[in-house]
Amino acid sequence: METTRPALEVDGIAKRYGDVVACDGVGFTVGPGELFGFVGGNGAGKTTTMRVVLGVVEPDAGAVRWAGAPVDRAARRRFGYLPEERGLYPRMRVLDHLVYLAELHGFTTNDAHRDAERWITRLGLRGYRETEVQRLSLGNQQRVQLAAALVHDPVLLVLDEPFSGLDPQAVDVLSEVLRERAAAGVPVLFSSHQLDLVERLCDRVGIIRAGRLAACGTVAELRAGSGSTLVVDAPAARPGWADGLPGVTVLGVRGGRTRLRLADGADDQPVLAAALATGPVRGFTHQDPTLAELYRDVVGTTS
Amino acid sequence: MSPVRAVWLVARRELRTRLRTRSFLIGTAVSIAVLIGFVLMQSTLFGGERVTRVGLSGQATGIARALAEEAASRGLDVEVSTVRDPASGESSIVDGDLDALVTGAPASLHVVVDESLDENLRRALNTLVQREVLRAQLASVEDLDPDEVLSTVADATVDVRALRAPDPTHDQRLAMALVIVALLYLSLLLYGTMVAQGVVEEKSSRVVEILLATVRPWELLAGKVLGLGLVGLAQLVVVGGAGTVLAVVTGVLTIPSAAVGTLLWGLLWYLLGYLFYATVFAAAGSLVSRQEETQSVLLPITSVLVLAFVLSFGLLTRAPNTTATAVLSVLPPFAPILMPGRIALSVSTTWQVVVAILLMLGSTAVLTWLSGRIYTGAVLRTGPRLNFRQALRRP
Numbered sequence: 001m002e003t004t005r006p007a008l009e010v011d012g013i014a015k016r017y018g019d020v021v022a023c024d025g026v027g028f029t030v031g032p033g034e035l036f037g038f039v040g041g042n043g044a045g046k047t048t049t050m051r052v053v054l055g056v057v058e059p060d061a062g063a064v065r066w067a068g069a070p071v072d073r074a075a076r077r078r079f080g081y082l083p084e085e086r087g088l089y090p091r092m093r094v095l096d097h098l099v100y101l102a103e104l105h106g107f108t109t110n111d112a113h114r115d116a117e118r119w120i121t122r123l124g125l126r127g128y129r130e131t132e133v134q135r136l137s138l139g140n141q142q143r144v145q146l147a148a149a150l151v152h153d154p155v156l157l158v159l160d161e162p163f164s165g166l167d168p169q170a171v172d173v174l175s176e177v178l179r180e181r182a183a184a185g186v187p188v189l190f191s192s193h194q195l196d197l198v199e200r201l202c203d204r205v206g207i208i209r210a211g212r213l214a215a216c217g218t219v220a221e222l223r224a225g226s227g228s229t230l231v232v233d234a235p236a237a238r239p240g241w242a243d244g245l246p247g248v249t250v251l252g253v254r255g256g257r258t259r260l261r262l263a264d265g266a267d268d269q270p271v272l273a274a275a276l277a278t279g280p281v282r283g284f285t286h287q288d289p290t291l292a293e294l295y296r297d298v299v300g301t302t303s
Numbered sequence: 304m305s306p307v308r309a310v311w312l313v314a315r316r317e318l319r320t321r322l323r324t325r326s327f328l329i330g331t332a333v334s335i336a337v338l339i340g341f342v343l344m345q346s347t348l349f350g351g352e353r354v355t356r357v358g359l360s361g362q363a364t365g366i367a368r369a370l371a372e373e374a375a376s377r378g379l380d381v382e383v384s385t386v387r388d389p390a391s392g393e394s395s396i397v398d399g400d401l402d403a404l405v406t407g408a409p410a411s412l413h414v415v416v417d418e419s420l421d422e423n424l425r426r427a428l429n430t431l432v433q434r435e436v437l438r439a440q441l442a443s444v445e446d447l448d449p450d451e452v453l454s455t456v457a458d459a460t461v462d463v464r465a466l467r468a469p470d471p472t473h474d475q476r477l478a479m480a481l482v483i484v485a486l487l488y489l490s491l492l493l494y495g496t497m498v499a500q501g502v503v504e505e506k507s508s509r510v511v512e513i514l515l516a517t518v519r520p521w522e523l524l525a526g527k528v529l530g531l532g533l534v535g536l537a538q539l540v541v542v543g544g545a546g547t548v549l550a551v552v553t554g555v556l557t558i559p560s561a562a563v564g565t566l567l568w569g570l571l572w573y574l575l576g577y578l579f580y581a582t583v584f585a586a587a588g589s590l591v592s593r594q595e596e597t598q599s600v601l602l603p604i605t606s607v608l609v610l611a612f613v614l615s616f617g618l619l620t621r622a623p624n625t626t627a628t629a630v631l632s633v634l635p636p637f638a639p640i641l642m643p644g645r646i647a648l649s650v651s652t653t654w655q656v657v658v659a660i661l662l663m664l665g666s667t668a669v670l671t672w673l674s675g676r677i678y679t680g681a682v683l684r685t686g687p688r689l690n691f692r693q694a695l696r697r698p
Contacts, residue, residue: 054516056683077304077517085685087509092320103312104517106304148513 005032005185006067008156013052013062015045022048024211025062030156030187030204035178037202038191039295045211046191047084050158053189054081066156077105080154082162086145090134094125094144097133098151105152112151119147123173138165146174150181157181159190163197175201199291207298214298222294229287230260230268236279245270251293261289309518313526314533317501321534331538334489338546341482342555355379355424358386358395358404366409366431373427381424389415410435472558473648479562480619480647483569486543487640488612490573492605494535495580499588501527502682503597506589511682520679528581532574539573565647575663576639579670580604586674589681590689600688607636615641624650633659635666 008030015023023045030036038046051057053064055076064071088097095116102112120129123143128136133144142165149159157178163171178201182188192198198205199219207215207222215222227247234241235256242250242258247266251259262268268286275281289297321327355374359367367383374381384401386392392404396417403424404415412432414420434453441449470476505511505523514523543566550556587600614637618628623645632641632651638659645651681694 051512056512056516073517073519079516081513081516083509083512085509085512087512089320089504089510090508096319100312100316101513104304104309104514 006155006187007031007034008053008187008189009065009068010049010053011063011065013049013059013064015048015052015057015059021211023052023059023062026208026211026213027062028206028213028216030189032187033182033185034204035182035188035202036190037198037205038189038208039193039195039198039205039291040191040208041299044208046208047160049208050081050084050160050189050191053158054079056083078152078155080149080152080157080159082145082149082157082159084160086141088133088141088144088148091132093130093132094136095120095129097144098147101148102151105154107152115151115153116147119151122177123147124170139167139170142166143170146177150177155186157186157188157190159188161192162190163192163194171197195292195295196290205291207295209299215294219291219294222291223289225264226289226294226297227261227263227266229289229293230262230271231283231285231287232258232260232271232275232281233283234258234275234278234281237275238278241278242271242274245274257283261293306519306522309522310526310529313518313523314530317527317530318533321497321531322537327534327538330493331541334486334538334542335545338482338542339549342546342550342553355381355402355421356400357381357383357424358392358401359383360386360389360392360404360406362408363405363412366405366412369431370405370427373430374424377423377427379421379423379427410439472561475556475558476561476648477619479556479565480623480644481616482546483543483565483647484612484615484619484640484644486539487569487573487576487643488608488615490535490539491576491580491639492608494531494577495584495604495608496601497531498528498581499584499597499601500594501531502585502588502678503591503594506592506682506685507594509685515683520682521675523682524582524585524675524678528578528585532577532581535577536570536573539570543569561647561649565643568646569643572639572643575660575667579635579639579663579667580608582671582674582678586677586681586694589678590691590694592685592688596688608640611637611640615644619644619648623648629655633662635662638663 010029011027013023013026015021022043026045026049028036038049040046048057052059052062053071055071055073066075069075092100098116098119099109099112102115103109107115117129120126123146125140125143125147128140128144133141136144146159146162149157149162159178162174162178166174175197178188178190182203202219204216204218205222206213229251230248232242233256237256237258239253242248242260247263248271249261249263251261253259260271262271272281272284275284357370359370364385367385371381371383386395386401386404389404389406392401392406393415395401396404396415399417402416403420405412405428406415407413410432412428414425414428438449438453441447441452502524505514511523518526547556547559547562547566551559551562556562583604584601587604588597591597591600614631618625618631618641622628628641628645629651631637632645633655642651642656642659646656677691677694681689684693
């Protein structure tokens with residue numbers, strides 16, 4: 001392990017494919033031991049950014065730096081990468097495959113074997129060591145793919161949708177692994193559409209929209225200025241009861257519970273009064289807006 | 304990690320993956336079996352030349368030795384047997400156990416055959432009958448020893464002067480040439496296609512994206528070409544070696560040193576031809592993203608190989624040493640298949656071989672450079688089939 005813990009810097013990445021702008025000046029930093037969640041709609045530029053970090057795509061402009069220096073092949077060899085389009089040799093056996101990839105990342109055969117076995121056990125693949133990848137279920141193939149990204153003890157993790165296709169148990173295992181890697185000082189960059197998971201797991205979040213980083217920071221920072229969420233349990237309330245209250249936006253109604261967004265500095269007492277006017281009020285709770293709500297604020301409900 | 308280690312790791316994966324597959328073992332076994340079948344077929348054609356079975360009955364039994372000698376002088380191999388009962392001899396002919404039944408006095412022989420009498424056998428029997436008649440005529444002349452006259456006549460033969468020494472091994476050399484041509488054609492086609500399929504597999508399964516995050520495109524390409532080339536070489540050594548040993552042991556080939564020479568030249572031309580074709584196959588494979596599209600994109604290359612094979616087979620059999628054949632055997636796309644065939648026939652000259660090898664190496668260098676560029680440009684671009692211009696543009 002390095003004594004100076006390096007960080008990943010993505011600086012003003014731009015990439016166009018013909019007329020399509022994939023990235024338009026994306027820039028952020030993932031510090032040592034930091035879990036960075038990358039969220040955004042389909043085609044927003046998450047995958048292109050990650051492919052640029054791994055050198056799979058050459059950017060039109062901008063730079064990627066690792067430990068302060070431009071990323072070269074020697075540095076990339078120590079990165080762990082889970083591509084969006086999963087890729088493994090269909091007819092190769094799980095153990096052989098992981099050993100091969102670890103060796104390609106510079107491990108000796110012995111070390112490659114040891115770590116391949118370790119990750120096979122960790123990710124619950126022991127029964128499939130000698131099975132061809134194509135014979136595994138999609139969920140298990142995904143576990144092998146994760147093992148492939150982790151097997152060479154990478155100094156940086158770049159994972160494109162690592163949680164998609166995993167069962168709840170595997171989601172827990174992977175969350176634990178990512179936290180553990182981060183605790184060891186590894187910067188972890190991953191994208192996901194499961195916003196609750198990102199909120200729970202990540203130190204910082206970047207929201208990307210149309211090739212630009214629309215918001216970036218801790219969830220608390222993203223919350224700043226976006227008010228709070230009020231959940232009012234008023235079973236007898238009719239739809240539209242809260243319309244027209246100052247500083248209030250209705251987010252949704254379900255089973256008598258109304259979720260409201262209260263703008264920063266708006267008074268909640270008129271809301272309570274309006275709720276009591278509809279009949280009994282069984283609950284009146286302040287909540288922080290979830291990442292999903294913040295995301296919708298940033299991106300708009302259409303995407 | 305050094306490029307050498309990266310290339311070797313990729314090559315080793317190809318070696319392990321292929322050598323372990325059932326299709327490789329079966330393919331090798333089938334190739335050896337086909338070759339054994341070919342050798343055995345040749346050995347029955349060469350060694351056990353057709354024997355004509357002639358049954359002799361009654362007075363005709365006396366011509367047994369004279370018939371055998373006369374037939375042998377005409378290149379006919381007869382097996383003479385004595386038949387006691389002409390009727391049973393006829394039924395033997397109907398059954399196919401005898402080809403001809405000869406009865407009657409030596410001066411007026413009668414022959415029974417199934418359908419027609421072999422021309423050489425007819426002439427041999429005619430000669431015997433005519434000689435017997437002549438002997439009887441001479442015997443009527445006094446003071447003349449018929450045997451002495453006949454022997455004097457027999458000694459009077461034409462004197463033949465050959466302008467070129469006949470090559471008694473020509474048939475064997477032709478067989479070797481055709482076998483090596485077929486083996487090289489199959490090896491180049493099979494392993495070239497495998498390179499392309501491997502490239503498409505990596506592209507379609509997207510594993511190439513992980514690989515290229517740690518190795519350079521040329522390292523991946525070189526490792527794949529090297530690994531599959533070694534597998535092909537191993538297969539050719541095993542099949543060719545088994546065929547050579549078998550052919551020499553069974554006596555089909557009586558020129559073991561020429562057989563070994565043909566095999567060694569074949570291996571050299573396999574390496575030259577494989578390097579020439581493999582990167583082209585790889586570049587073509589890198590243009591497509593789905594296995595279904597592989598065959599169509601490879602068609603131009605496989606067509607050249609098929610053409611080289613068909614031309615070689617025809618030219619080696621009919622016109623191995625014409626100017627046109629010599630020119631074709633020097634040109635790179637045909638040389639790896641045609642030239643080793645001409646070497647096996649020992650009709651090629653040293654300078655032709657040298658020129659062919661130099662042209663091969665030069666064109667391989669150019670093609671490798673071009674194919675490497677196409678591969679590098681195309682291998683990460685999935686989606687619809689690319690054309691060469693798109694591939695040559697940097698991504």
